């Protein structure tokens with residue numbers, strides 16, 4: 001499979017290493033705002049760029065009828081726009097705040113724990129995420145996904161970065177040198193605390209998941225999620 005890497009930073013390089021090991025070729029590497037991008041010979045584009053470049057890159061690939069795997073976080077205010085654009089192009093698209101198998105299993109655990117805790121009102125939920133100092137967005141896309149899944153099936157109506165607000169899930173974002181990504185969901189009462197935690201030891205899981213998603217979507221049309229790719233839950 002011929003892959004275009006839109007964003008060739010920490011993740012772009014990890015994806016390249018795994019894609020080459022799995023027998024794929026990298027036919028385009030983009031690290032600046034280039035217009036137009038040449039997608040001839042590209043089977044799938046994988047975007048791990050910046051919050052303010054993702055939308056333009058995704059639209060450029062979809063316009064060239066190239067399926068897109070989107071891992072960049074911090075651009076989701078435009079998600080509905082991208083969905084509509086993809087449908088209009090009869091294109092193929094997967095966004096995931098986190099492509100690792102471990103985090104996608106953790107998402108399932110989060111949903112199950114949340115159902116279990118729903119009727120126990122003495123417990124308040126909090127989310128903590130820890131990432132390296134170079135991360136541009138806060139809270140992380142993964143923390144937002146965790147919060148959104150809790151909001152779907154509880155009386156919480158929103159999430160807030162930092163301090164707790166009424167009906168809102170507080171997300172605490174910490175930045176510590178070299179941490180690839182740690183997420184913890186905790187239920188605290190006056191008496192005790194219950195928590196689940198995912199710790200990424202490196203970026204390999206994110207990169208492998210993105211390549212697996214690219215292999216999966218190559219000959220499909222439509223908008224999918226990692227739940228479809230991994231067939232879990």
Ligand SMILES: NC(=O)C1=CN([C@@H]2O[C@H](COP(=O)(O)OP(=O)(O)OC[C@H]3O[C@@H](n4cnc5c(N)ncnc54)[C@H](OP(=O)(O)O)[C@@H]3O)[C@@H](O)[C@H]2O)C=CC1
Nearest residue numbers: 007009010011031032033049053071072073097098099206
């Ligand atoms: N979904 C997931 O599983 C994961 C998502 N992420 C997300 O992926 C994104 C990238 O993370 P990471 O690789 O660590 O970040 P990096 O900053 O290392 O990489 C981003 C790269 O994009 C480059 N860039 C700048 N402008 C453009 C442009 N117009 N088009 C394409 N690329 C451009 C940057 O170049 P320059 O530095 O020169 O500006 C940089 O090399 C982040 O949003 C992060 O949150 C990260 C890990 C896992």
Ligand SMILES: O=C(O)C1=N[C@H](C(=O)O)C[C@H](O)C1
Nearest residue numbers: 073097098135140141142181
């Ligand atoms: O920027 C990162 O590094 C990461 N970003 C993603 C996010 O925002 O959730 C996924 C992972 O935690 C690493």
